[in-house]
Amino acid sequence: MQLYLPIAEMPVNMFLLLAMGAAVGFISGMFGVGGGFLMTPLLIFVGIPPAIAVATQTAQITASSVTGALGYWRRRALDLKLGGVLVAGGFLGTLLGVLFFNSMRRMGQLDFVIVVSYVTLFGVIGTLMLVESLNALWAARKGTPRLLRKPGEHAWYLGLPLRMRFHRSKLYGSVIPIMLLAVLIAFAGAVLGIGGGFILVPALIYLFRIPAAVVVGTSLFQILFTMLAATLLHAVTNQSVDVVLAILLIVGGVMGAQFGARAGQKLKGESFRLLLAILVLGVGLRFAIEIVVRPDEPFSVVQEGS
Amino acid sequence: MPRGVLALLLLLAGVAGVAGVRAETLVASLSTHRVAITSNYTGAEIVVFGAVERDQQTVARAAGYDIVVTVRGPRRMTVVREKEKAGFIWLNISRRRFPELPVYLVVQSTRPTEDIADEMQRLRFKIGLDAILADPARRNEPSEVKFRDALVRLKTEQGLFAENSRGVTFLTPTIFRAPIILPAIAPTGNYEVEVALFSDGVLLTRQSTSFEVIKTGFEQTTVELSRDHSLLYGASVGVLALLFGWLATIIFRRD
Structure with a gap:
């Protein structure tokens, strides 16, 4: 059934989009990530203009992270204080991201920026994740336990000024590197239409040694507020948020996530991270092909202003 | 006056003549x-x-x-x-x-x-x-x-x-x-x-x-809202997203 998207100004197959939302929701539920990094490329692939795909996807991530964050909140697996610091940095990053997005759009380079960012960001993160999960798998096979933190070891960046104590996260250190991380991830999130959970969670674990018990909940808390801010900023500054598209994605995503979460419980930690790494690398590679391989159609047409 | 009437008649005849072909x-x-x-x-x-x-x-x-x-x-x-x-x-x-x-x-x-x-x-x-x-x-x-x-x-x-x-x-x-x-x-x-x-x-x-x-109708309202009241529009989409996300935790609650 065809449904007309009022802002994108095009009809789409309603069931195709619901199915896409459900498929991505399933994967996101399984891995505990938002799924924006799969959804935004898929939307662009089915012909939704990149600007609208990115801006609308922020609303879908808001919805899926509310569901997740509330679940962790009920189980008290969320560090509000650390979350608050992350959100503060996140707001700044979102603002910068949306401003950058709009100026690239005006210059007619937005599509290219999105593609290149996906290639570099996903290539780097995917490779890191792949190496890490292979190491973990290797260690698990040999039976040697891996220590996340050697006693008495402290990273230099935690010694910077503006130190704070986060009881729940068992962290005492400078908020400057934490804020910086939040700014960068929110910036990428606003430009690429991703929540960034798959970057934030490993970063919090490896850079700040946040305990696994609170890390996902806290990351979802940060994503929820930065994506809510991104939805609002995109709507106000570039009018690219399509409410009909957003509802289709949210409804599909909510359904899929429930089944994905159940499937995820059967997966082992290491193989699970390996699968996620392959998925991230796959998306990066798909975009790399787009700019490296000779295009079938070297020309493209765009209308400016509307 | 008769001269004026004559001129008018001639003029009309002229127009008709052109229109003739x-x-x-x-x-x-x-x-x-x-x-x-x-x-x-x-x-x-x-x-x-x-x-x-x-x-x-x-x-x-x-x-x-x-x-x-x-x-x-x-x-x-x-x-x-x-x-x-x-x-x-x-x-x-x-x-x-x-x-x-x-x-x-x-x-x-x-x-x-x-x-x-x-x-x-x-x-x-x-x-x-x-x-x-x-x-x-x-x-x-x-x-x-x-x-x-x-x-x-x-x-x-x-x-x-x-x-x-x-x-x-x-x-x-x-x-x-x-x-x-x-x-x-x-x-x-x-x-x-x-x-x-x-x-x-x-x-x-x-x-x-x-x-x-x-x-028309819903499509028109949506576009007008998103252009003329973009803050309200963005906020509504945000609230909608929050609402759907919250509803999902109620509907699919597993504990």
Whole structure:
């Protein structure tokens, strides 16, 4: 059934989009990530203009992270204080991201920026994740336990000024590197239409040694507020948020996530991270092909202003 | 006074005299003047109906009539970009701007426009895609031709450009019809329809009419809200997202 998207100004197959939302929701539920990094490329692939795909996807991530964050909140697996610091940095990053997005759009380079960012960001993160999960798998096979933190070891960046104590996260250190991380991830999130959970969670674990018990909940808390801010900023500054598209994605995503979460419980930690790494690398590679391989159609047409 | 009346009579006689050797007139009408976009909109078809009016004084035409129907959609700045190899990646490097280009441009005719009128006539009266798009100053420059061809090719694939040399059919020797097919991605706004009557390579007369494509109901409200009250719109989408996310935790609660 065809449904007309009022802002994108095009009809789409309603069931195709619901199915896409459900498929991505399933994967996101399984891995505990938002799924924006799969959804935004898929939307662009089915012909939704990149600007609208990115801006609308922020609303879908808001919805899926509310569901997740509330679940962790009920189980008290969320560090509000650390979350608050992350959100503060996140707001700044979102603002910068949306401003950058709009100026690239005006210059007619937005599509290219999105593609290149996906290639570099996903290539780097995917490779890191792949190496890490292979190491973990290797260690698990040999039976040697891996220590996340050697006693008495402290990273230099935690010694910077503006130190704070986060009881729940068992962290005492400078908020400057934490804020910086939040700014960068929110910036990428606003430009690429991703929540960034798959970057934030490993970063919090490896850079700040946040305990696994609170890390996902806290990351979802940060994503929820930065994506809510991104939805609002995109709507106000570039009018690219399509409410009909957003509802289709949210409804599909909510359904899929429930089944994905159940499937995820059967997966082992290491193989699970390996699968996620392959998925991230796959998306990066798909975009790399787009700019490296000779295009079938070297020309493209765009209308400016509307 | 009698002199004034006489002058008036002479004047009327003069007008009648000119009208005595009058040419054909063209009457054109559209099946609708308003296309409304609703939630299940997938495009539309409009039909142009027309008649060539003649009377006893109209000169006989040996060559028969040719009709060219040109539909021009709303105008926008259109940019065609070309990807070129820079190092090992492909980048949009050169471009050509087409200012004020109709987003939708369809030419329907009774036979190929090259056969209807010669090049000078076509360029002068903008008959056929080629004549409409040509920039007189640099019509035959290779780079110009390259971008123009790409523009026509891509827009044709989208259904936004077309030149159909059998699009106009005569139902009787003087009554004709031509369909206008609007793809769903054709933008909202005003569409000008120009009907031109040719015979033996000469433009006899032209007639213009128009229709509009508008969003209605929910679609219209949504767009207006997102443009004029963007903060309210963004906030509503945000609240909607929060609400759906919260509902999901209630519906699918597992504990």
